[in-house]
Amino acid sequence: MKHQDSRSRSIFCRMGRILMFLPLFVLFLAGTDLSAADLPGSKDNPLLKRFAGSEIVGYHAKSFDEYELQTSTFIRYNFETRKRDYAKPPLKPEGRLTRIWYEAAGDTGSLEVYRNYLNELRSNGFVILYDSKKDPAATKWTNYLAPFGSVDLTTNRSKYVFFAAEKNAICVASAKKKRPEGDVYVYLTVIEWGKDDSVYKARRGAYAAVDIIETRPMQQKMVTVSADEMSRSITSTGKVSLYGIYFDTNKADIKPASKPALGEIAKLLKKQPAMKLHVVGHTDNAGGYEFNVSLSKRRADAVVGVLQKEYGIAPGRLTANGVAYLAPVASNAAEAGRAKNRRVELVPR
Missing domain, CATH: 3.30.1330.60 (OmpA-like domain)
Known part of the structure; x- marks a missing residue:
């Protein structure tokens, strides 16, 4: 009996120690970014945080590319060139391109996500180049949103999930941050779905497409021909x-x-x-x-x-x-x- 009592006391002591540290373990998990629901192989860009509670549903990264960045109001879609015309020619920065699609399902609206991102950009030293909420003509060109369906990225949603969303809830912005090692540009598109949609694999809530261009000169990798x-x-x-x-x-x-x-x-x-x-x-x-x-x-x-x-x-x-x-x-x-x-x-x- 004494041996069993001793073993019982030992077990209770170990359980006591586990229970004592359990609150700390739970606290640790609460402060950890649990992104198990993110698209496999995707990750946040360290230059910009995500909206709380959102998950990555689309991802694309390329070491060097050219990007067309809107900085003024849309005028028309040129069907001959299949390009969008703007009041001012768009910028064309070159460098590392990261494109991330975030899904914030539930009661979240596009304007809430959009305002949060603009505030975050400004607090990180970005200058807003274009803000569709300050453009009276923006509601006229929502049908000519960037053709996301042609974008080369991995996603578990339809590639047209941005193009087919509610047109009156689209928000678009571009921003720039100067850095000694190379300027950074961000192009933000936020849309809203009022209900789940099985065709586009969309969930009710807001979606944010965050394109980040980190400018840098292209590394010359061609081998010299003898x-x-x-x-x-x-x-x-x-x-x-x-x-x-x-x-x-x-x-x-x-x-x-x-x-x-x-x-x-x-x-x-x-x-x-x-x-x-x-x-x-x-x-x-x-x-x-x-x-x-x-x-x-x-x-x-x-x-x-x-x-x-x-x-x-x-x-x-x-x-x-x-x-x-x-x-x-x-x-x-x-x-x-x-x-x-x-x-x-x-x-x-």
Whole structure:
């Protein structure tokens, strides 16, 4: 009996210790962000908190992309270009893009979520660039909300859940924060569903699409093509495409990072003194044909000029040409294709 009493006292002591720490454990859980209901693989961006009680139902992250950011009122939808026209041209920041869709189900309305996000943005040092609640014309363009159905993201809701929501409850804002390491832009769209909808997998409540663009220069990752590789490509295909010659956007000034590629072109020409080349500039289709013809020719001229002045290549061996976007190697519909189309080609004369 004494042994059983001793064991019983031991069990009660252990239970007492567990019960003593249980309130602390519960308190810990209460202060922890339990996001088990979030879409697998998704996460908050550390630059902006979520609305209390909301869950992530859509997510997309890309290390580098261009983004069209609204900063003024919508005027019309251009059916020829399939683009939205605004009172002022939209900004086009480039950098890391994170797109998060949050669902705040229940009695939450879009205006409550919208006001909370604007307050949070301002408290974090953002300047509001556009606020649809201060735009008298905003109610006229709600049918031309950004085409979320074409967005490439993972979601457990319909990709059209924003497009099909109640039009009179849409709120849109854009904001900017300056940082030494690169400015940050936010584009916020908040909508509302008055009831559950099985077609769009929507729950009654508010949804917030938060797009965050952290501007930064694109890292050049193209491998420099050697002189021997250039020679082999010209022999086998009649040309060589080069991506290691860099220019500022819409300019023809060659960046210092282009030196390795230019040096290999010079090496090729010095190894083959009889070789004569067309230097052909290619662009994507952004900006129209006339602009890009001029830009591609000026860039080709710049390459020829540097090879002559800095590497001693005789003027008669190189001819500059610009063909704009007339010879694409990929579709210009997406940034990945446009990047492939922006190149310089060497073609023997």
